[in-house]
Amino acid sequence: MAEMLKSVAVTLVLCSLVPCAWGLACWDTCGNLQVKYPFGTGPGCGDPRFQSSVSCVNQKLMFTSHSGSYLIVSIDYTNTVIYVADPRMSTCMEMQQSGSFGLDWTAPFKLKNDVFVLLNCSASSSLYNPQSFLCDTGSAHICTSLYTCPGVQGLGIPQFSPITSCCVYTPVNLGSANEVNLAKLGCESYTSIYNFGDDTTDPLRWRYGIKLQYNYNLDNNNFPSACADCEKSNGICGFTSPYNSFVCVCKNGVNTTTDCYGQVSYFSRGTSNGSAATALWLTGFVLAIPSIWRFVLQFL
Known part of the structure; x- marks a missing residue:
């Protein structure tokens, strides 16, 4: 019991000095991609939903x-498209x-003008069924x-071979x-x-990958508009249980239901707001120590 109280006290003291992120840990980048x-x-x-x-x-x-x-290599937020790479x-x-x-059926994604080409297909493939020929x-x-x-040649096919084992599967039929x-x-x-670039006959210049369209305006029209206000205030859009309610995650670790305007960044540097915040934390740190230890000592 005593050790536990000591741990609590240390945590509270540290949080006086450097505010603890009781809120969500959300970031606006992942690697080199803006999120x-x-x-x-x-x-x-x-x-x-994502x-x-x-x-x-x-x-x-x-x-x-x-x-x-699959690795997401780029995102086009204007046209609501992601590009993924299958290794x-x-x-x-x-x-x-x-x-x-x-x-996945439940995921809000669909193929977007992708040209799928199936390679080294067997002669008995259902693709070539005369009743339901699936190649373009x-x-x-x-x-x-x-x-x-x-x-x-990596598929065991000599260069410039006949294309009887190749099928341009477009439009893509994903089936049941x-x-x-x-x-x-x-x-x-x-x-x-x-993307075939500017030369549809030169496969070395084509862009390979999977282009997926996403749709987020499914059943909650308020979420995107609230999120726009959050992002304008340098916040990050998130949600909280139990009802997946919208929250705006601010960079000081605070979650709000609107935006981050007026929220002082705990980690700002070289600004008057940052200096004032630092002074406030130090004051709280000094004032908090005696009270916290008095609370702990009564149980020891």
Whole structure:
């Protein structure tokens, strides 16, 4: 009991000197990416509907679905688009056996103009069923270009081979499982192209990756507008249990229901506000010590 009270006392004293972040630990960056609503860097940050899909792991912003976790390489907040990289996806320079890619039904994401190309597919694949032919024959030139890539040899396919084992799978049909299941489709690998640049015949200049559109205006129109005010005040949008209510997380560790205007940053430096705050903490520190120890000593 005595040791526990001593620990409490030390904690209270330290919090007098350096305010403890009783609020949420939310950050506006993850690695080199800016993180804004609807995304968050940890529990209680951003929009609750995105919590299971996007997270900051070891300073890398990751997108997660039932098929795996993928690095988010960039975010276009204006057009509500994220770009993710699948490390097992093939590109012109390196082709390899890939896993499947899928989206969770409950997650607010959908594919955005991606061109999925399935590679080294078996002749018996359901893709080539005459009753439900799933390959875009009008885009066969994409397969032709890809099979000129040096990386195609990584799939055991000689360069400039016939493109009979290649399928431009567009528009992408994710099916009832909401995924491109390579094993089921009888293909060894896939690539996704979201931008052909200024030369649709040069696969070395194409941009490979998965472009996902996100939608956050689902059922709570007040959340985005409240969040805009929060971010303007240099706060970070978050939510709190038990009802996922909106909170604005300020950089001094305080959570508010509106914005961070008027909140003094505990960590400001070189400003009059920072000096005043520091003086206030030191005063509180000096005044708090005798009272805290008197409280502890009565139990010893």
